[in-house]
Amino acid sequence: MIKQIVDNKRQFMKLLLLADEQENMIERYLERGELFVLEEEEEVKAVCVVTDEGGGVFEIKNLATAPEHQRKGYGKAMVQFVSNHYRDQGHTLLVGTGDSPLTLPFYEACGFVISHQIDNFFTDHYDHPIYEGGKQLIHMIVLKKALSE
Ligand SMILES: CC(C)(COP(=O)(O)OP(=O)(O)OC[C@H]1O[C@@H](n2cnc3c(N)ncnc32)[C@H](O)[C@@H]1OP(=O)(O)O)[C@@H](O)C(=O)NCCC(=O)NCCS
Secondary structure (H helix, E strand, C coil): CCCEEEECHHHHHHHHHHHHHCCHHHHHCCCCCEEEEEEEEEEEEEEEEEEECCCCCCEEEEEEECHHHCCCCCCHHHHHHHHHHHHCCEEEEEEECCCCCCHHHHHHCCEEEEEEEECCHHHHHCCCCCCCCCCCCCCCEEEEEEEEC
């Protein structure tokens, strides 16, 4: 149900843009990252890109569930798959996200806890203001989860 995509990763750009709305930011991690796709009934329901940050640390750079399939457990299933996949290769899974009521509760429901904040990440790296749930994203909140969990 979840498979890794090696060739033509850009074919999933439409879904990847749901989680990261600026294409040149996605290009910073898409090639070096590993892309996983959750497919059911021949339809792609969710995508995820994970990078190897070195020293046993892996990072979810992008995770998106197709809008019509959100809140059905696909995002959580993807996090569980990724945790299992990297368990033998490292100790920590990170994810950076905006200070958003749409995403923080999701990651907390998946077992992540807040680690630290990268000040002004969204205002420094994006060419336009990013809004989520009516709120402008300024700082990146980095969450962590032990891969052994
Ligand atoms: C965030 C996202 C990936 C969650 O995926 P999903 O498949 O809808 O999530 P799940 O159905 O697996 O949710 C698991 C649990 O997380 C929590 N959760 C998920 N979305 C939530 C929301 N919008 N508000 C509050 N809690 C939420 C709930 O506890 C949920 O369990 P429940 O549905 O039984 O209450 C999805 O909403 C999405 O693609 N959003 C747009 C892209 C994005 O912002 N990506 C994250 C930034 S990298």
